[in-house]
Amino acid sequence: MGRAISQWIYLGGVKAFADGSLGSNSALFHEPYVDEPHNYGLQVTESEILYNMTMASEKSGLQVAIHAIGDRANDLILDIYESVVSTNGMRDRRFRIEHAQHLAPGAAARFGRQGIVASVQPLHLLGDADSATKKLGMDRAQKESYLFRSLLASNALLAFGSDWPVSILRFINNYLSLHITVYRLVVDINPLGGIKTAMKRIPPGWDDAWIPSECLTLNDALKAHTISAARACFLDNDLGSLSPGKLADFVILSTDSWDYFVAEGSASVEATYVSGERAYP
Structure with missing residues (x-):
């Protein structure tokens, strides 16, 4: 999938959007927002368009990555990917869902069963820990949010990244009143912050981990940032580990x-x- 244009430029695939963001109450959920009882979020691209885009990308040999944050948006994209595979047959596509932040019961298992890449940004949870509880309620936030270990346990490919500089917008939404050091932490492109966050899951001002059962080991966090991230974009033959023949x-x-x-x-x-x-x- 994809093609190398030069040693430094690789055309990997296409990206689309299924929903909005948690901070703006536009991530798409099965149940309404607690702070807006009539709002379920926003589907920003029609399902038929997403399906047709995915099918067209298939014909062009391009990988597909679709942004989905809410639980309903993730289920929607999992359904679309499943339908495409059912129509075109099995092959190595490495379909991706970008963010995969909030997953309904059973969705983590579907990632593994369908071979879908969960492309997640650990630093985002620092800004979502407080707001998720307010917007989704304690029970939904605890069961659905940033399910790192659940995804790995389901044999999903978990790939980590920074999403920088989009995180700057998250800072503006969530941290405007906090100290500048928090700003630097949230928008930092340095992967060491993401590794630490995936392991400890302790948001600013908290003493304990948010959903400690989803904390990763050091080895799992390193793999998600290296070899798994490389595999998620079909570059694992060149990047992701120190091995003979790689870069x-x-x-x-x-x-x-x-x-x-x-x-x-x-x-x-x-x-x-x-x-x-x-x-x-």
Whole structure:
């Protein structure tokens, strides 16, 4: 899937949108928002259009990634992907759902069963932990939100990224009254913050993890940011691990112990290598 235009440019696929965002009460849910009892969110693209776009992308050999945040939006896209596979037959598509933030019961299992990539941004949960409870209620927020471990347990491909700089908008919505250090944490492109968040799930001002049963191990968080992220965009033959024949993209950290990172939650990048050559500093 996709095609290499040069060593540095890869045309991977197309993206579409199923719904809006939690912060604007436009993510699409099966049940209404607690703070807006008549609002179920917004489906921003008709199902038929999404289906036809997916089918057309299939013919062009392009991977498909569709934005879905609410539980109903995720179910909708899972249904569309299932229908496309039923029509065109099985092959290695690596269909993606971007964000996959709130999943109805059984949806995590469908990701694994259908072979759908859950492309998730751990740092987003820092801004959603407080608002999800207010907007969805405690029970729905606890059962549906950022189900990292549930997705892995269902054998889904869990790929992590930063979504930067879109997170700046989330800061404006959720953190305008908080200290500037929170702003820097939420919009930082540095994956170390995402690794820490996936492991600890402790939002600013909280003492304990949000939905601790969904915390990941260090190894799982690293894999989601590296080899799984590469596989999610058909680049695992070139990127994602230090292996013979790959491009040798890697960083050198300020600590030689992941135990220190787990305990302290901090480290800095001392050097960056791209295709085996030092690019920073």
